[in-house]
Amino acid sequence: MDTLSIYLMGFISIVLINNLVFTKFLGICPYLGVSGRIDMAFGMGMAVTFVVTLSGTLTWLIDHLVLMELGLEVTRYVCFILVIAGAVQLVEMYVRKFFPFLYESFGIFLPLITTNCAILGLCLFINLWGIDDFLEAVVLSFGAGIGFTMAICIMAGIRENLYMADVPESLKGAPITLITAGLLTLAFMGFAGMIK
Amino acid sequence: MLGICGMVLADISGLWQSAWPAGTTMLGLGGLFAVVLLIASEKLKVEVDPKIKQIHEALPNIDCGACGFAGCSSYAKAVAEKPGLIGKCAPGGPETAEKIGVILNLQISNSGAAKRPIVHCHAHTDDRTYYARYAGIESCTAANALANVQACKFGCLGFGDCTRACKFDALHVIEGLATVDYEKCTGCGACSTTCPRNLIEMAPFSQENMMTVACHSRETGKSTRSVCKVGCIACGLCAKQTDMFAVSDNLARLDYARYEPTEQARTAMSKCPTKVIIYVGKTAEAEAAKESA
Numbered sequence: 001m002d003t004l005s006i007y008l009m010g011f012i013s014i015v016l017i018n019n020l021v022f023t024k025f026l027g028i029c030p031y032l033g034v035s036g037r038i039d040m041a042f043g044m045g046m047a048v049t050f051v052v053t054l055s056g057t058l059t060w061l062i063d064h065l066v067l068m069e070l071g072l073e074v075t076r077y078v079c080f081i082l083v084i085a086g087a088v089q090l091v092e093m094y095v096r097k098f099f100p101f102l103y104e105s106f107g108i109f110l111p112l113i114t115t116n117c118a119i120l121g122l123c124l125f126i127n128l129w130g131i132d133d134f135l136e137a138v139v140l141s142f143g144a145g146i147g148f149t150m151a152i153c154i155m156a157g158i159r160e161n162l163y164m165a166d167v168p169e170s171l172k173g174a175p176i177t178l179i180t181a182g183l184l185t186l187a188f189m190g191f192a193g194m195i196k
Numbered sequence: 197m198l199g200i201c202g203m204v205l206a207d208i209s210g211l212w213q214s215a216w217p218a219g220t221t222m223l224g225l226g227g228l229f230a231v232v233l234l235i236a237s238e239k240l241k242v243e244v245d246p247k248i249k250q251i252h253e254a255l256p257n258i259d260c261g262a263c264g265f266a267g268c269s270s271y272a273k274a275v276a277e278k279p280g281l282i283g284k285c286a287p288g289g290p291e292t293a294e295k296i297g298v299i300l301n302l303q304i305s306n307s308g309a310a311k312r313p314i315v316h317c318h319a320h321t322d323d324r325t326y327y328a329r330y331a332g333i334e335s336c337t338a339a340n341a342l343a344n345v346q347a348c349k350f351g352c353l354g355f356g357d358c359t360r361a362c363k364f365d366a367l368h369v370i371e372g373l374a375t376v377d378y379e380k381c382t383g384c385g386a387c388s389t390t391c392p393r394n395l396i397e398m399a400p401f402s403q404e405n406m407m408t409v410a411c412h413s414r415e416t417g418k419s420t421r422s423v424c425k426v427g428c429i430a431c432g433l434c435a436k437q438t439d440m441f442a443v444s445d446n447l448a449r450l451d452y453a454r455y456e457p458t459e460q461a462r463t464a465m466s467k468c469p470t471k472v473i474i475y476v477g478k479t480a481e482a483e484a485a486k487e488s489a
Contacts (some may be wrong), residue, residue: 061385062225065227066221067221070217070221072216072218072221074218075218075221077224078220079222079225082222082225082226082229083229084224086229086232086233089233089236090232090233090236093236093237093240094240096240096242096252097240097241097242143468
């Protein structure tokens with residue numbers, strides 16, 4: 001396969017087949033918590049995409065340029081958390097200064113993303129899958145964000161429609177949300193094994 | 197003793213030997229991020245106008261929404277940018293407007309008296325005529341959708357939508373009529389926007405007690421009289437006494453902006469055949485008693 005198709009495959013794979021939310025069950029807290037309205041869900045998805053691309057890239061660089069050189073792979077967890085937290089802080093300040101309007105709409109989500117496990121998960125997965133190509137790491141990070149956005153937006157769309165559904169009394173609220181999440185995951189299991 | 201000490205020391209130095217690269221790297225990275233963030237926080241500092249905070253403190257902080265903003269903090273932000281919005285805080289009234297004016301270094305032209313609601317109906321349950329018994333949802337908005345709930349198409353329905361809208365417990369339905377408690381009222385205007393029959397007007401209270409034509413019926417005098425004992429029949433006697441009153445659309449109205457407790461106004465009040473001109477305000481009852489004495 002030539003380089004471009006590797007990137008494309010990687011992107012499709014992380015969005016549909018190895019979607020962090022549907023197959024790895026990462027980032028479930030915002031996935032269930034902020035999926036009440038579709039515009040909020042989209043804002044959260046965009047913020048996550050932004051941060052995950054940045055931190056995926058940064059952690060790959062630090063992993064390869066610092067930790068692997070010094071043989072300190074064991075400190076990855078601590079180090080990655082540090083990088084993510086720092087990057088989020090930086091992004092928050094930057095957005096607040098230069099895009100006040102954007103800050104109003106998704107700035108409130110940024111501090112929450114610091115503790116989003118999908119992001120730390122992605123950084124560790126890139127390393128686990130043995131991605132040695134910088135550009136591939138960037139593409140995978142971006143794809144992970146897009147996958148998350150897609151998942152949370154589908155969920156929000158379903159939940160908006162669920163308001164009008166006649167849900168049995170005992171299943172109202174969290175139970176029907178969890179059932180929905182389970183069915184969605186099952187549907188996405190259909191993609192499993194399409195690549196590799 | 198010395199041997200134990202030596203062993204402990206050897207252990208510590210052994211630990212140090214294997215751990216120092218990790219520790220130093222983490223320290224280095226942490227330090228690097230700290231410096232980057234420190235520089236960023238200086239470079240990307242967003243100047244928050246200290247005036248906004250001061251204005252926020254000057255506001256009543258009850259988040260009633262009368263100004264049309266989500267709460268006191270968003271109003272403070274808006275008013276700092278656009279000083280034209282200054283008089284919007286109804287509960288704070290002129291005092292708050294003045295305080296904000298001092299903060300923003302503005303000269304406030306006297307924006308007039310504080311506004312308070314006046315219910316333009318004076319009919320209690322006994323004064324009204326009903327065509328049928330209403331057994332639907334206990335809400336004015338719902339009842340208002342039906343044609344013949346109450347003979348008067350303009351008067352107070354008495355299901356208390358305004359009471360529920362009031363955050364300050366200043367409005368109660370007494371004997372089927374919404375009645376304002378002016379001691380508690382802050383003038384936020386929530387009742388005025390809620391009333392489905394637009395009975396409640398926010399009027400500038402230039403006096404402690406205001407006079408008002410407590411009727412909203414625009415039916416002809418005959419029709420009004422047939423459905424209500426205390427409605428305005430638009431006879432025009434009040435308008436003959438003073439030009440503060442004027443009759444239009446079969447209804448006498450008082451120009452609140454020009455109201456003064458003059459002799460003519462009192463005469464107009466006493467001449468009213470249906471006694472629909474009344475006092476409203478904090479001590480309206482005492483005022484009325486003084487009048488009749």
